[in-house]
Amino acid sequence: MQALIFADRLGRELEPLTDRTCAALLPVLGKSVLEHTLEALGAAGLSEAVVAVSPFADELRLALGDGGRWEMRLHYVLTCGEEDPDAVVENCQSQLADELLALRGDVLHGAALNEFLRLAAEVSGPVVYGRAANAPVSLCLHRAGGRGGLEPLRWSAEPVEMPPTWPVVEVPGAALNRLESPSAYHRANLDAAAGRFPGLIVPGQQVAPRLTVGPRSRVSPRGPEQGVVFVGENCRVEASAEFYGEVVIANRVTVDRHAILRDSVVLSDAYIGERLEVRNAIIQGNRLIQVDTGAVRSMIETFTPTSQHETVLGDVLAAPFDRLWGLLLLLLSLPLWPLALVAALVENFDDPLRETRLRGNRLEFDEFGVRRRRAFVTMQWMTSIPLLRHLPRLLAVVSGDLRLVGAEPLTPEQATDSQREEWERLADRAPAGLIGPTQLILPAGAPRETRLMSDVFYACQRGAGKNLRYLLQGAGALFTPRAWWPG
Known part of the structure; x- marks a missing residue:
């Protein structure tokens, strides 16, 4: 069996998060969404995948390489972006196996794919769909002899409800976040940190009941005690920093003295200044994205300069x-x-x-x-x-x-x-x-x-x-x- 991964979203609905990268490379718990997808495929026993890419294709290929890190072989096909999945299959038919597990690599799955494959094996037909409870179809087993049927995987910020042509199985305990907005992306990170996405492989070590720290990060044992906190690799967090609710800090981040983070996501290579307080936001470089209002502003505006x-x-x-x-x-x-x-x-x-x-x-x-x-x-x-x-x-x-x-x-x-x-x-x-x-x-x-x-x-x-x-x-x-x- 071969995997077919669609990672060709244009990402307009996620701006400004996607003005420097594509949706599939946005990090969740310090790893890109697509890396989480590849880890799930590897856990399900798949060793080969074809990845459909469009914006930032070179950056994506450089980040993933040939797939050796996941003991997989990756092949890439270039699309026009958010292309009809059935048309993609038609254009690269010679690279595909007879049996495909098709899914999007720019949404976050919290499902054990091997469980879906087990349930799908009990259902006859050329195409079998899979989904989490109360969520759109996100998985598709495309068997030999099947033609078409991948339309539910076509990207749309607002999925169109249509009666499925083929059988649908609901995967017990599965979760899905389509990352259709900055607010949804923010929620995906916090849910993942809190363990509400089963099956994700979380990098780092749990050094306290509510604190996970990645490799080569410096976090004082007297540090975050008030919330559920994930800290990525090569980070430095001052002991006087305070964290409340659920907080995700990506890689190579510095959190200075007496900073306060509450229900927030800090992306890689950011600096959180001394005594800066951030609530319910995403920090990307110098930008602070307020997820409840959608406002985007400079972090420098959040404090009063010295006289x-x-x-x-x-x-x-x-x-x-x-x-x-x-x-x-x-x-x-x-x-x-x-x-x-x-x-x-x-x-x-x-x-x-x-x-x-x-x-x-x-x-x-x-x-x-x-x-x-x-x-x-x-x-x-x-x-x-x-x-x-x-x-x-x-x-x-x-x-x-x-x-x-x-x-x-x-x-x-x-x-x-x-x-x-x-x-x-x-x-x-x-x-x-x-x-x-x-x-x-x-x-x-x-x-x-x-x-x-x-x-x-x-x-x-x-x-x-x-x-x-x-x-x-x-x-x-x-x-x-x-x-x-x-x-």
Whole structure:
């Protein structure tokens, strides 16, 4: 038997979630909807599938490959998008087996497919449909000699009720979410986290009765206690964060201090800023999608920025003290410079010390009379040890080009590429610094947009108390593995 998976939805009904990916690749509990489908097929004993794809076809093929991860063989056929399933079968007849298990790979099934196949085996006829209770038909066993019959699997945001041509079996305990809207997608994630979708293979380990944590994620044991929480892989959740109701956090997400999430879904590569409160929403990058109203807005709008007058005054008073502290730290760091030289020679003998240009805190006027941050040249030891690599930046603190605490310094090229929208330019309210929340909290491989969001939150909420805390946190970080080991 062969599986035929329809994953060719255009996804207009899910916008803005589908403006960067297709419906089949949207994550549920840290894995794409289509991955859950393939796992269910593998559990039912199928080893070969044909996948019908349309939008983001290259991205989908890159994500799934040849199916070896699921011990399956995957073949792909390209459609025009939301095409008639019977027409798809007609066009790729030579690739299909006589007996097919047809289903959509861009909806979430909570059914044991082997149970459907067992029940369908007891029903005669060329086509047998399957469904969950009170749900549209979502499965189809297409036997040799059958022609047509796949019309119920054609995608429509509002399924058309029609009397089925062939027998229908109801799969006991099955569940279905068609993901026909952002609200439905939000509900699918929360239901899956709460165990209301039987048969899903949940990644990670259950470290507490209501807390599941994925690989390489840092979640304090004193962390989420108030709700049912799923945390994906490579995440960092501060101990003071609070979770209520049902919360799903995808992969590579940072949740900062005192953030509050309630009945919400956070998609991959997001940053939840300090003291940010999110209720009944989906977070995708910088977008907050309110599922009850459908409103989409920038997350930066969810808090009040610091007064500009207070910020400017604090910056003027802090600058000379920063330079004095930078000189003291430079003197204290002198024993590390020979070690940095040796480490750089071991890894890059021909080029141990390299120049790099960064935007600093000194201002200049360009040829059009526009004030901008002046770029300066600093050095960098060519070693993979983070602490040693950035030792020369202490010279930039002494010169006043960098502050001790501030936003992550960017190269001029990074600033041009990543600060195009109004919210992105808010990061310039904060001085560039040697350390700060982005440098201390986020992993080195975090996406540029996530790092920029962290800097924006810091710029809008910073103050003397926060800077002192980051200084103390930076001092403590000197004695952690992260300061001395790559990655």
